[in-house]
Amino acid sequence: DSGVTQTPKHLITATGQRVTLRCSPRSGDLSVYWYQQSLDQGLQFLIQYYNGEERAKGNILERFSAQQFPDLHSELNLSSLELGDSALYFCASSRTESVVEQFFGPGTRLTVL
Amino acid sequence: AQSVTQLGSHVSVSEGALVLLRCNYSSSVPPYLFWYVQYPNQGLQLLLKYTTGATLVKGINGFEAEFKKSETSFHLTKPSAHMSDAAEYFCAALSSNTGKLIFGQGTTLQVKP
Secondary structure (H helix, E strand, O other): OOOOEEEOOEEEEOOOOOEEEEEEOOOOOOEEEEEEEEOOOEEEEEEEEEOOEEEEEOOOOOOEEEEEOOOOOEEEEEOOOOHHHOEEEEEEEEOOOOOOOOEEOOOEEEEEO | OOEEEEEOOEEEEEOOOOEEEEEEEEOOOOOEEEEEEEOOOOOEEEEEEEOOOOOEEEOHHHOEEEEEHHHOEEEEEEOOOOHHHOEEEEEEEEOOOOOOEEEOOOEEEEEEO
C-alpha cells in the first residue's frame, strides 16, 4: 500500500458525459501527478500540482482539467467523454516538487460506452 | 524529444533463470532513470532508480540495473526469476529540462514453472 488513495476504483459512463476522479496523496506529500494508461498510448503524464498550483503539464486534453485543493487532495475532471478516453487513470504523489520519488495510487479504471 | 524504448513487449523466462529487461533512452543529457513494476490491478511500484553516483543500482526484490551512458541503456536484471516476478515492468526517464517523467511502453514478464 503506497498510501495514495483513489476513488472510485471503477467508473462506467457514456460518451458525452463528465466524470470526476479523486486522489488523496500520502500524508505530508505536497505534489500530485496524474497519469493516463491506455493500451494504445501506454502510460502518459497528464499534469502535476504542487501545493495547490499547477507545476507541469503533459499530454492533457483541453476537455480534461484538474485541481488541487487546500487539503492537498486532487480531482481530475474529464468532460465530453469519448470512447478513446477509456483507460486507467493513476494518481501519484511526492513530498516535494521533484518527481524523483513518487508513489502511485491503485488507479481508477474508466470505461466509456 | 526525449524518449524511452523498451525492447520486447513480452519476455518469458523459466523459474530460476536470469531476467533481463532492456531499456534505452534518448537524451543529450543523462536523465534520472527508473524502473517500476505493475502487478495486475495495482498501481506502479518503484523498483529502483538512478540519479547520480554509482552506475550499478540495486533495488527491491533482488533486481538491479546498470546505467551505461555510452550505450544510453538502463537494463534491468535479476539473477534468478521467481513466479512472483510475473508482472509488467516500466522503464522511465525524468528529463531535467522539463521535469516530466517519460515512460517506455512496458514489458510483460512471464515466469514459467
